[in-house]
Amino acid sequence: GKAICTTQGGLTRSMEYDAxxxxxxxxxxxxxxxxxxxDVLDRLIQETGFDGRTxxxxxxxxxxxxxxxDEGLVTHWHYDEADRLTHRTVKGETAERWQYDERGWLTDISHISEGHRVAVHYRYDEKGRLTGERQTVHHPQTEALLWQxxxxxxxxxxxxxNRC
Incomplete structure (x- = not known):
């Protein structure tokens, strides 16, 4: 394959490509x-990482x-009728969820992290441009807002x- 190398600060990283x-x-x-x-349809089927995990x-x-x-941990990915990703499950439990508005624009992503529900809500203008993001962390039992x-x-x- 063809290799491309980049060096920054004396450290070199490389990427090798197939035909x-x-x-x-x-x-x-x-x-x-x-x-x-x-696979033969160009879909990624296996990744073996720096740590040796496959x-x-x-x-x-x-x-x-x-x-x-991932080393025996199985994740299932689920989609709606419009082929949009809606949630993924790990060990039968919902690990992450994606929600969309009537235009099909992503409005919410949520997952559990260290026992807390973490969510990001997106807002758009009439042209579909992102106008806002609100990140929240909620208490797992009480749903009380812990951080925003x-x-x-x-x-x-x-x-x-012009402003972010």
């Missing part, structure tokens, strides 16, 4: 590497990721972001 232009190997600054394998990916007939395995942060986005007359 189809897919990344098949990443080598870090310390010489450790991650390798990638693909993740495997399984797709349905339309190409959607439906199952992944909000970011607003605005755009100039040319449609370019």
């Amino acid at each position: 189809a232009g897919r990344v098949i190997r990443l080598t870090s600054e310390n010489g450790s590497h991650t390798t990638f394998r693909y 993740q495997r990916y399984h797709h349905d007939l339309t190409g959607k990721l439906i199952r992944s395995e 942060h909000e970011t607003r986005h605005a755009y100039n007359a040319q449609g370019l972001a």
Whole structure:
């Protein structure tokens, strides 16, 4: 394959590509590497990381990721009728959830982290541009708000972001 190297501050990282232009190997600054394998339809089916752990990916007939395995831990990926990712389950429990508005725009992502429900809510203007993000952390039993942060986005007359 073809290798591309980048050096910054005396440290070199490289990416190796196969004949189809897919990344098949990443080598870090310390010489450790991650390798990638693909099926005949160009879908990623296996990743072996710097730490030696192997993740495997399984797709349905339309190409959607439906199952992944990380050293025996199985994750199932679920979609709605519009083929939008709605949630993923680990050990039968919902680990992460995605929600959309009537236009199909992503409005909410939530997951459990260290026992707390963490959520991000997105707002858009009439042109579909992101105008705000609100991140929250809630207590797992009481649902009391423990932390919140909000970011607003605005755009100039040319449609370019001018404040984040």
